[in-house]
Amino acid sequence: METLVWVVHVVTAVVLIGLVLIQHGKGADMGAAFGSGSAGSLFGSSGSANFLSRSTAVAAAVFFVTSLALTYIYSHPAQQQGVMDRVGPVAAPAAPVAPVVNPADDSKSKEIPR
Numbered sequence: 001m002e003t004l005v006w007v008v009h010v011v012t013a014v015v016l017i018g019l020v021l022i023q024h025g026k027g028a029d030m031g032a033a034f035g036s037g038s039a040g041s042l043f044g045s046s047g048s049a050n051f052l053s054r055s056t057a058v059a060a061a062v063f064f065v066t067s068l069a070l071t072y073i074y075s076h077p078a079q080q081q082g083v084m085d086r087v088g089p090v091a092a093p094a095a096p097v098a099p100v101v102n103p104a105d106d107s108k109s110k111e112i113p114r
Helices: 002-022 028-033 044-075
Strands: none
Touching: 002 044
C-alpha cells in the first residue's frame, strides 16, 4: 500500500511540474490577441487555459491527498513482527555452582563438601 502511494505521489509531482511549465503566464493572452499562434491551437485561445488550469488543480489535489496519506502512514507505523520477535524468551540452563574457597582460611585439613 505504501509503495502504491509513493508511486502515485511521484507521478503526480512530475505531472504537476509539467502542467505548470506548459501553462502560459497572464501576459501571454495579450500576445494571443495579436496573432501569437495560440489562438489556433486545439482548445482555442481560452480553452487550453481552462483545461490546463483544471488539470493542474486536479493534480495538485491528488498530490495533496497523497502527501497526507504518506504523513499518516509514517506517523502510525504498523506493528510488524520479525521472526525473532515471535519467539518467546528462552530460559538459560542453570550453571553448576562451584564451591567457593576462602583464601584467608589456612586450614587445609577441611574438606570441601561436594
